Amino acid sequence: MKVTVYGPGCARCQKTAEVVQQVLVARGIPVELEKVTDYAAMAVAGVMATPGVALDGRLVSTGKLPTVAEVESWLG
Amino acid sequence: MLARRFPALNPLHRWLAALALLIPLWWFVYGQLDAAANGLVSALGLTRQTHFGEALHFFFYDTPKVLMLLFGVVFVMGVVQTFFAPERTRALLSGKRLGVGNVLAASLGIVTPFCSCSAVPLFIGFLSAGVPLGVTFSFLISAPMVNEVALVLLFGLFGWQVAALYLGLGLAVAIIAGLVIGHLKMEAHLEDWVQQIARGAAHVPDEQISWVARFETGARHVREIVGKVWPWVLAGIALGAGIHGYVPEDFMAAIMGRDAWWSVPAAVLLGVPLYTNAAGIIPVVQALLGKGAALGTVLAFMMSVIALSAPEMIILRRALKPRLIATFAGVVAGGIMLVGYVFNLVL
Numbered sequence: 001m002k003v004t005v006y007g008p009g010c011a012r013c014q015k016t017a018e019v020v021q022q023v024l025v026a027r028g029i030p031v032e033l034e035k036v037t038d039y040a041a042m043a044v045a046g047v048m049a050t051p052g053v054a055l056d057g058r059l060v061s062t063g064k065l066p067t068v069a070e071v072e073s074w075l076g
Numbered sequence: 077m078l079a080r081r082f083p084a085l086n087p088l089h090r091w092l093a094a095l096a097l098l099i100p101l102w103w104f105v106y107g108q109l110d111a112a113a114n115g116l117v118s119a120l121g122l123t124r125q126t127h128f129g130e131a132l133h134f135f136f137y138d139t140p141k142v143l144m145l146l147f148g149v150v151f152v153m154g155v156v157q158t159f160f161a162p163e164r165t166r167a168l169l170s171g172k173r174l175g176v177g178n179v180l181a182a183s184l185g186i187v188t189p190f191c192s193c194s195a196v197p198l199f200i201g202f203l204s205a206g207v208p209l210g211v212t213f214s215f216l217i218s219a220p221m222v223n224e225v226a227l228v229l230l231f232g233l234f235g236w237q238v239a240a241l242y243l244g245l246g247l248a249v250a251i252i253a254g255l256v257i258g259h260l261k262m263e264a265h266l267e268d269w270v271q272q273i274a275r276g277a278a279h280v281p282d283e284q285i286s287w288v289a290r291f292e293t294g295a296r297h298v299r300e301i302v303g304k305v306w307p308w309v310l311a312g313i314a315l316g317a318g319i320h321g322y323v324p325e326d327f328m329a330a331i332m333g334r335d336a337w338w339s340v341p342a343a344v345l346l347g348v349p350l351y352t353n354a355a356g357i358i359p360v361v362q363a364l365l366g367k368g369a370a371l372g373t374v375l376a377f378m379m380s381v382i383a384l385s386a387p388e389m390i391i392l393r394r395a396l397k398p399r400l401i402a403t404f405a406g407v408v409a410g411g412i413m414l415v416g417y418v419f420n421l422v423l
Binding site: 007064 | 161162163166189190191193194196197198200201202204269270273293394
């Protein structure tokens with residue numbers, strides 16, 4: 001699964017990437033991580049507050065550090 | 077921890093039970109702080125008549141007071157902010173005209189979660205959804221300047237009147253500066269890539285948030301904010317305590333008093349490179365006020381430190397051409413100076 005983390009490289013963005021990756025790996029889903037730090041790309045993706053997360057191009061969260069439970073809920 | 081204490085309850089009832097317990101407790105402890113600080117100072121064999129005793133009392137009283145206020149207010153604001161995601165605020169502001177839009181934008185700036193690190197994506201997100209440039213600026217000025225940490229510290233150290241003044245004037249500066257920028261019609265001074273961004277990009281689906289999730293967000297907000305600012309509060313209050321106890325009265329009158337006309341612009345200029353958060357600067361400023369600094373000058377200094385920061389300008393430079401940045405800084409600085417002079421004249 002392609003995981004896109006939007007953020008200027010702050011500590012919270014780093015944590016966000018770790019949490020999402022951890023949940024996916026625990027489920028045995030291969031992860032392809034992409035970090036987007038360009039503001040224009042963030043704006044085009046509709047991210048107004050960082051960190052933002054998209055799974056396979058679908059924006060699922062913005063402006064917060066997601067919890068494990070939240071990541072689970074995105075996966076359904 | 078909560079689960080163990082109230083095993084028979086569902087999560088929401090657990091939260092409500094904990095709050096029903098904690099709120100009266102908070103209230104009671106808060107009422108005892110002055111007596112406790114007095115007791116502590118005399119237990120050390122000191123009196124408030126000595127410099128050291130006075131400084132210690134200031135520290136023992138103000139530190140727990142400000143920290144308790146921060147805990148309470150930051151939690152409440154964390155819960156309130158769950159009702160105002162940036163997407164929601166953007167939808168409320170989209171298509172609003174100058175005037176009404178500026179008032180609304182400045183007010184929403186208080187309750188919408190904001191971090192200067194996402195100032196640029198937010199700025200572009202607003203513009204691309206049809207929020208006018210001037211309205212967007214009102215939001216961008218109000219959001220960092222009128223924040224709960226600054227208001228808590230002002231309330232705790234100066235009283236509610238000064239906190240209310242700061243709130244009102246902060247909103248006024250944000251509204252007026254946004255109106256002025258809107259009327260200058262500076263859309264051409266956005267960076268080219270900003271002007272080209274397509275309207276109506278993807279957006280996060282509206283999710284139903286439960287009250288448990290809102291309370292949890294509040295608790296997380298406390299951990300993040302209070303966890304970050306408490307060293308600043310301690311350092312600020314310690315420095316303030318030193319000033320209280322040792323710096324002679326009227327020491328500041330000559331440089332920050334109301335007779336020194338140049339002190340207001342100097343305070344604003346000095347505030348730009350300073351980018352401590354409100355938590356560190358306000359206790360120091362409060363102590364200076366007791367030493368003959370004028371309230372208008374002090375308010376101007378605080379607003380400048382918080383609203384006009386060099387790092388934020390550098391971030392915004394990515395999206396704004398130099399002339400628009402300069403206009404933004406100039407208009408906000410002008411508004412803050414006006415506030416300073418009006419205060420020094422009136423009070």
